[in-house]
Amino acid sequence: MEVHMEKEVFTPDQSQSIVDAILKGYKSYLDERIEKRRTMHVSAGYVWTKANHIDGALATANLNFIDKFELKHASQSWEFLEFNSENQLLGRVCFVLKGLTRLRQVFPTAVKSGKGYLFDYAQINTSYLENLSRHTDESTLFPVQMELFDDNLFELLNRSEQSINNFFFITYQADELHHLTNIQVIMPDSRTGKLIEIQNLSTFISTSNVDFNDEKYQELQGLSEIDDVADFEIIPRLASEKEA
Template sequence: MDQYVFSKDVNQAIVDGVLQGYKSYLDERRAKKTELNVSGAYAWVKGNHIDHYVAENVADAGFEWKLDKAGYAWEFLKFDGQLKEERFVLIIKSVKSLAKSLPIKKKSKENYLSELAAINGTFKMKDSVEQTEQLSLFFAAKADMETVQTLVSDYRLFYAVIYEVDEAKMISRIALTLPLQKGQIIEVEDLTPYIASSPIEISAEDLKVVRGETEAEEEIASEFDGYEYIIPAKEIKN
């Protein structure tokens, strides 16, 4: 997967942005809980904070961004960059939000994420070995991979940086992935080690404001559990 990875500096910038955005979101939740008699709707703005600070952190790496919209009012940032002369598009999503937005049921309608996932074409697995390890809502597997990619736009690759919030409400895992349309998400690189080297610190006190809450994504994603999370044993062939 080496041809798909970013530099260590870019990885650190992405992770710093995710953590800084999450900390900003927690600060906002705490402030609004003090200011307003009702503030539960702010549970839905976490993604905006994270997108904003990732954009701030990756600007020096040559990433550009544009504001996009999913549905009537859901706004998000879509990042545009180039890796080894190949253009890519990248978004930031929680694992549960990604599961909700990439429906695997036959009757599910295509949306902006399933259309973006088409950029990555169709990956075929050979001799896959199922593992018992469970990665959150994802099923872990190691497989020899080969790919038949069809370009559907000006982009060569579609990345999703995914993050996971644990029971203590801390971001405990971040990964760079290639989502596919058929319920598979291929891990390019586990970015979790960069959390330890980040200057952004989130304390137990910061997390108190959301402790005990159900994540907004959990309320809408439960029926989409069962995604296959793939860690390739060999490099993907173009």
């Protein structure tokens, strides 16, 4: 779904910087996967390093609108970075990078159980979204799993007393050829289990100076992804639950 908004969470320059960093991290991840596939008899476990590469790339980008980042632990074996920023539209925010496909899988489980780091983060938005709901028909705001805020709703969000304390995901998604094609800013709602798209950054992929023109990036067929690994139950169920 294409987004056309006058007011955005990130400016065009900020958006391009974020997308560039994500692409650099993803390229680093692909380089490692390609190398390990070449040198090892079995290397599917490296699929779980994608988030590390992408988080690390944003951390080392030294973007001036990101105040700090902090290493967090969702479990003994699951680490991620939390980024903090003073945002012109949403006030004081923190955000986490997350694969969109995986987020769609694990967030409903987190909401249903009422626990886990994804649910805890989503609860930050509760007062904010409740205030918004008082100004609009919630059945209109959340008719499907992924929804868009229009400009009028952004005005209401910006006036919310809780707008200085919000959380969102910046998500990324690759196509069947392992090319990143989708990068979005998404706000989770712990009350409904909905994932609300508030800005689509995907158009900045085509304007990035990070290219994947090398032939090796065109020959990624058969490269396993998390979904494939999980389908074969290679990852223990407990580890998957802790990820949420």
